[in-house]
Amino acid sequence: xxxxxxxxxxxxxxxxxxxxxxxxxxxxxxxxxxxxxxxxxxxxxxxxxxxxxxxxxxxxxxxxxxxxxxxxxxxxxxxxxxxxxxxxxxxxxxxxxxxxxxxxxxxxxxxxxxxxxxxxxxxxxxxxxxxxxxxxxxxxxxxxxxxxxxxxxxxxxxxxxxxxxxxxxxxxxxxxxxxxxxxxxxxxxxxxxxxxxxxxxxxxxxxxxxxxxxxxxxxxxxxxxxxxxxxxxxxxxxxxxxxxxxxxxxxxxxxxxxxxxxxxxxxxxxxxxxxxxxxxxxxxxxxxxxxxxxxxxxxxxxxxxxxxxxxxxxxxxxxxxxxxxxxxxxxxxxxxxxxxxxxxxxxxxx
Amino acid sequence: xxxxxxxxxxxxxxxxxxxxxxxxxxxxxxxxxxxxxxxxxxxxxxxxxxxxxxxxxxxxxxxxxxxxxxxxxxxxxxxxxxxxxxxxxxxxxxxxxxxxxxxxxxxxxxxxxxxxxxxxxxxxxxxxxxxxxxxxxxxxxxxxxxxxxxxxxxxxxxxxxxxxxxxxxxxxxxxxxxxxxxxxxxxxxxxxxxxxxxxxxxxxxxxxxxxxxxxxxxxxxxxxxxxxxxxxxxxxxxxxxxxxxxxxxxxxxxxxxxxxxxxxxxxxxxxxxxxxxxxxxxxxxxxxxxxxxxxxxxxxx
Amino acid sequence: xxxxxxxxxxxxxxxxxxxxxxxxxxxxxxxxxxxxxxxxxxxxxxxxxxxxxxxxxxxxxxxxxxxxxxxxxxxxxxxxxxxxxxxxxxxxxxxxxxxxxxxxxxxxxxxxxxxxxxxxxxxxxxxxxxxxxxxxxxxxxxxxxxxxxxxxxxxxxxxxxxxxxxxxxxxxxxxxxxxxxxxxxxxxxxxxxxxxxxxxxxxxxxxxxxxxxxxxxxx
Numbered sequence: 001x002x003x004x005x006x007x008x009x010x011x012x013x014x015x016x017x018x019x020x021x022x023x024x025x026x027x028x029x030x031x032x033x034x035x036x037x038x039x040x041x042x043x044x045x046x047x048x049x050x051x052x053x054x055x056x057x058x059x060x061x062x063x064x065x066x067x068x069x070x071x072x073x074x075x076x077x078x079x080x081x082x083x084x085x086x087x088x089x090x091x092x093x094x095x096x097x098x099x100x101x102x103x104x105x106x107x108x109x110x111x112x113x114x115x116x117x118x119x120x121x122x123x124x125x126x127x128x129x130x131x132x133x134x135x136x137x138x139x140x141x142x143x144x145x146x147x148x149x150x151x152x153x154x155x156x157x158x159x160x161x162x163x164x165x166x167x168x169x170x171x172x173x174x175x176x177x178x179x180x181x182x183x184x185x186x187x188x189x190x191x192x193x194x195x196x197x198x199x200x201x202x203x204x205x206x207x208x209x210x211x212x213x214x215x216x217x218x219x220x221x222x223x224x225x226x227x228x229x230x231x232x233x234x235x236x237x238x239x240x241x242x243x244x245x246x247x248x249x250x251x252x253x254x255x256x257x258x259x260x261x262x263x264x265x266x267x268x269x270x271x272x273x274x275x276x277x278x279x280x281x282x283x284x285x286x287x288x289x290x291x292x293x294x295x296x297x298x299x300x301x302x303x304x305x306x307x308x309x310x311x312x313x314x315x316x317x318x319x320x321x322x323x324x325x326x327x328x329x330x331x332x333x334x335x336x337x338x339x340x341x342x343x344x345x346x347x348x349x350x
Numbered sequence: 351x352x353x354x355x356x357x358x359x360x361x362x363x364x365x366x367x368x369x370x371x372x373x374x375x376x377x378x379x380x381x382x383x384x385x386x387x388x389x390x391x392x393x394x395x396x397x398x399x400x401x402x403x404x405x406x407x408x409x410x411x412x413x414x415x416x417x418x419x420x421x422x423x424x425x426x427x428x429x430x431x432x433x434x435x436x437x438x439x440x441x442x443x444x445x446x447x448x449x450x451x452x453x454x455x456x457x458x459x460x461x462x463x464x465x466x467x468x469x470x471x472x473x474x475x476x477x478x479x480x481x482x483x484x485x486x487x488x489x490x491x492x493x494x495x496x497x498x499x500x501x502x503x504x505x506x507x508x509x510x511x512x513x514x515x516x517x518x519x520x521x522x523x524x525x526x527x528x529x530x531x532x533x534x535x536x537x538x539x540x541x542x543x544x545x546x547x548x549x550x551x552x553x554x555x556x557x558x559x560x561x562x563x564x565x566x567x568x569x570x571x572x573x574x575x576x577x578x579x580x581x582x583x584x585x586x587x588x589x590x591x592x593x594x595x596x597x598x599x600x601x602x603x604x605x606x607x608x609x610x611x612x613x614x615x616x617x618x619x620x621x622x623x624x625x626x627x628x629x630x631x632x633x634x635x636x637x638x639x640x641x642x643x644x645x646x647x648x649x650x651x
Numbered sequence: 652x653x654x655x656x657x658x659x660x661x662x663x664x665x666x667x668x669x670x671x672x673x674x675x676x677x678x679x680x681x682x683x684x685x686x687x688x689x690x691x692x693x694x695x696x697x698x699x700x701x702x703x704x705x706x707x708x709x710x711x712x713x714x715x716x717x718x719x720x721x722x723x724x725x726x727x728x729x730x731x732x733x734x735x736x737x738x739x740x741x742x743x744x745x746x747x748x749x750x751x752x753x754x755x756x757x758x759x760x761x762x763x764x765x766x767x768x769x770x771x772x773x774x775x776x777x778x779x780x781x782x783x784x785x786x787x788x789x790x791x792x793x794x795x796x797x798x799x800x801x802x803x804x805x806x807x808x809x810x811x812x813x814x815x816x817x818x819x820x821x822x823x824x825x826x827x828x829x830x831x832x833x834x835x836x837x838x839x840x841x842x843x844x845x846x847x848x849x850x851x852x853x854x855x856x857x858x859x860x861x862x863x864x865x866x867x868x869x870x
Contacts, residue, residue: 001746002863005856009823012853016826126789126838128782130699147692149699151782160780162692195700337833337843343702345793345834346843403736404868419866426742437732441659450655454741 015335018349022334034330041324045290046297046310047078048098053297053308053322054078065322081107081292098294110248112291121240121282122190124342130160132195136202137220143197150175152188178224179217185210192243192253199245206241206253206265214238216252216269229269236263236271240282248293250313256282264316274298275311275318284341295319352379354502354534355400359409362395369395370558372409377551382528382535384545384566386644387555393538394434396555397506400536401431413502427455430500434507436491440480444468444490447479448497455498464497467523485516492520496527503528505537509544517541521548546640554647561647566640572613573643578623579607579631590626597622599649611638611646652743652751656725660759663724667717668763674713675767679774682706691778698783704790704835707771711835714764714798715828721756722805730809735865749862753855756802764795790837796847797831803854804828810861812870827854 030038043056044065053065054075062075076083076090080097084107087093095101118124130149138144148159148168156176159168179186189212193205204218204225214229229252231238237258244251252265254274262280263271280287280300288299291313298309310320337345355377362369369392377383387393398404399411402418411418414425439447452459471486479487488508495503503524509517525548528535539545545552546566554561583606591600591610597619600610608630612619616635623630638646685706686694698705729735738752739745768788775784804824811817831847834840840847 001856001859005859005863008853008856009860012827012850013823016823020826125702126836126841128699128786128837130695130780130782132696132699145692145696149695149780151780162695163690165691165778165780195696337830343834343836343839344842345839347846398868401736401740403733403739403866405866423742423744426740429740431736431740433733433736435732437734437737439655439659439728439734439737440731441728442655446654446658450658453654454743 019335019337022332023336026331026334030330034328038330040301040326041306041308044297044299044308044322045079045082046295046308046320047075048295048310048319049080050078051320053310053320081111081294082290084108100293102293107292110250110293112246112248112250112289112296114244114246114287114289114291116242116282116287118283118286118341119343122192124283124344126343131191131193131205133159133193133204133217133219134195134197134202135220135222136204136218136225143199143202145197146195152186152191154187156186175217175224178226179215182215182226182228183213184215184226184228185213190239190241192241194243194245200247201245201249203243203245203252206243206255208238208241212237214241214255214265214271227269229265229271231271236261242282256280272316274316275309278309278311278318286341353377354379354414355536356412356415357396357400357409358412360396360399360406360411361408362392362399362404362406368558370555373560374409375553375560375563377534377536379534380532381550382525382537382548384549384552385536385538385555386542386545386552387538388557388648389540391555391557393555394506397504397536397538401429401504401506427458427498428501430495430498430503432491432495432503432505432508435510436484436488436508438479438487438491438494441478443476443478444471444473445475447490447494451494451498458499460497460499463499464493467493467496470519484511485513488512488516488520492523496523499531501533503533503535503537505535505539507538507540509539509541517544524548542641542644543639552640554644556648569640569643569647570638573611573638573646574613574616575609575611575636575638575642575646576616576619576633577607577609577636578633579605581629581631588626588628591628594622594626598646611643652741652748653755655738656752656755659728660721660724660756663720664759664763667720668766671713671717671763671767672770674710675770678706678709679770682775686778695779695783698779698786702836704787704837706775707787707791708835710767710791711794711832714760714767714795715801715831717763718760718798718800718802719805721760722802722809725752725756726806726809730812735810735862739862739866745862745866746859749859750855753803753806753858756806757799757855760798760802764798767795786837789841790835792844793831793840793847796844796851797828799851800831800847800854801828803851803857807854807857807861810858810865812861812865816864 041055044053047054050064054070055063055065057063060072062070062072064070070078076086077092080087080093084093084104088104093104130151132146132149134143134146147163148161148171150157150159157172157179159171159175160166161168187210188207189210190208191205202218204216207215207217209215216227216229218225238255239258241253241255243253249267252267252269255263255265255271257263260279260281262274262278264274265271278298285300285302290297294313296311296313298311300307305323305325308322309318311318333350336348336350339348353376357373357375360373361371385393385396395404399406400413400418402421405419413421413429416422416425442450448461448464452461467489471489473482473486479490482490508520512520521544524535527533549566551563551565552569553563584602587600587602591597596612596614598611600608603609616633620633729738738748741748771788772784775787804827808817808820808824811820
């Protein structure tokens with residue numbers, strides 16, 4: 001028994017060592033020893049006017065990926081949708097950009113700033129599986145908090161009165177029937193929605209059903225609105241789905257398929273590959289989109305590289321690509337319990 | 351005679367400090383054996399080795415023929431242990447502690463022996479042991495040992511912290527119990543008079559070894575102090591005296607008196623002094639109590 | 652053996668029970684007051700949208716402290732004047748005695764923590780969906796497991812006789828317990844809970860190392 005006890009202690013100590021020592025090294029020593037290797041790409045944005053990605057350099061300069069140096073003023077002018085306030089203050093905001101009439105209001109209305117972190121993906125975090133559905137046509141201007149929450153059961157949807165804890169049978173049936181009528185197969189496979197009342201409008205939830213078909217469900221004037229979203233390519237199997245609710249209403253949402261190809265869902269429910277088929281695995285990568293009425297810069301950080309894609313906001317075609325692999329990986333492998341990519345606490349060795 | 355305790359070739363070190371090497375002794379059944387030794391000779395070490403709370407560097411201790419380190423737990427029923435300072439569970443009271451121990455010794459537990467002794471203590475049944483005096487605690491510990499009624503008792507310095515009354519009570523109870531029931535007792539005490547009243551045999555330890563193991567009577571009757579005034583003042587003990595192994599710790603007093611200890615008869619001491627050509631006055635022989643004998647055997651320093 | 656442990660720890664156990672249940676009651680009171688002040692819907696929305704251990708947050712270190720306290724009350728008296736010698740001298744297998752002592756402590760903690768959970772469950776059940784009170788009960792689960800681990804690791808430290816080894820044990824205990832507090836995201840520990848339970852069970856053997864060293868006289 002003494003031997004067994006000592007073996008257990010040995011295993012515990014060994015695990016603590018492979019957990020703590022690499023952690024200490026990675027957190028304190030790496031920045032000293034390899035400080036210049038570990039930084040990511042500086043702030044990078046696609047300029048439609050220069051047709052290249054422009055990066056902030058150390059100090060005050062700006063540099064194009066092509067190697068061309070710009071002054072700050074030049075870069076401001078090349079990125080007018082981002083440095084709008086700066087240009088307005090300097091009286092340098094043009095009336096038209098690439099032939100499109102612009103104003104500060106229009107720019108603010110059409111700019112996009114969207115982040116999607118891997119840990120927000122449902123498989124990468126625990127979910128309590130209760131959701132909130134807002135009224136998308138509120139009586140007053142602002143969106144309001146609902147008085148019920150809903151859950152999906154294996155054969156329907158259930159609304160629960162949050163003040164009494166009781167199921168609302170009528171509303172539940174109403175929504176279940178509406179979904180069934182549109183061919184929705186329970187239980188739900190994947191869903192996404194944003195019940196924040198501070199947003200400007202509500203698109204309800206995007207759903208993937210048990211047959212991997214996409215739907216949109218929202219509540220308008222207390223009534224269910226369910227829309228089946230058809231894919232032109234029948235072989236595409238949706239995997240993850242995201243509600244975007246951009247201020248400009250230029251999209252219904254986005255989705256990825258089984259092969260991690262990223263698609264946009266247009267306002268008229270057309271599903272089109274973004275940038276001709278950019279790969280994005282929502283469970284392994286973070287995605288940031290900074291866009292304007294003409295083009296979007298999409299940054300996807302994967303395990304190996306930072307990928308920058310410029311796509312047209314008008315037809316979602318790919319304009320430019322810039323892949324920046326990480327220079328080296330000076331980090332010691334070791335035991336970890338938490339990761340930046342997910343919310344789980346579990347042992348993993350990397 | 352059957353040995354209850356057998357210690358064979360015990361060697362122990364604390365770090366690099368040697369306590370003893372190849373120490374062997376036996377304790378026969380039915381004897382009360384006292385372990386005497388100056389501080390640091392390894393009395394407590396021996397008790398710890400015997401009770402299984404210390405692993406010797408080499409050698410082994412056997413109780414009832416079994417190695418104490420791997421002893422069958424059931425055999426511990428027959429071994430009573432008094433821990434130094436009469437330690438008992440401080441958080442229990444007289445009744446609780448009896449109730450607790452009783453369940454471990456079915457068939458042999460003598461509740462009445464315990465309560466008989468407890469009647470003599472002026473404590474409330476609900477009083478916790480932590481609030482008792484040392485003397486009262488010693489009686490609780492003794493009472494529990496008597497109730498356990500083991501074949502062998504191991505007592506570590508039982509006289510620590512006890513006033514003379516409690517010491518006497520402890521000694522008498524223990525002696526009567528052991529002799530009437532033929533039990534074996536192995537004990538240490540730093541108060542030698544207590545041992546004198548109690549033990550049948552003693553082991554006298556010196557640094558690193560056993561000086562002697564013998565019945566107490568052997569020392570009481572055969573070991574004496576011899577004194578003689580020397581005619582001339584000497585600065586050192588004559589060398590031939592120091593060389594004779596039969597003379598223990600010969601010394602000169604401040605008044606020039608020669609003092610030595612020996613198991614030899616008076617005539618033989620006289621004869622040896624003459625043979626060594628040591629001029630001396632009349633030789634006086636003193637009978638010794640155990641404490642004096644112990645000092646005579648081990649020296650004052 | 653249970654009798655001795657009971658006599659030794661009963662008042663401390665009562666105190667631990669009162670303190671832990673008191674904390675749970677306090678959290679519950681906060682919850683009920685929030686429901687009264689803001690209405691059920693508001694609390695539901697906050698619980699659905701925020702990934703925080705609402706209404707159980709202050710419980711975080713309570714089970715761990717309860718475990719350490721119980722181990723102190725149970726094992727310091729054993730080490731006082733080396734009382735453990737008396738325990739180990741009882742005519743039972745040493746391993747069995749250790750398991751009985753630790754078993755007593757674990758069962759006592761289980762009852763205490765179980766009662767905590769019962770109070771939380773009974774208090775939240777009438778006004779919350781199972782998904783929501785489940786979320787709260789789940790977030791507290793690693794903390795309660797930490798209570799058991801803290802108890803066993805503290806016993807391991809207290810029963811150890813050598814100071815240098817005690818410090819080593821203390822560092823191991825600190826790092827082990829850190830594992831239970833890496834995230835307070837509700838449900839984050841779900842894939843890891845089984846491992847933690849296995850870890851806690853494995854810790855039952857650690858005090859045996861200390862007892863074995865005690866028997867060898869290592870100080």
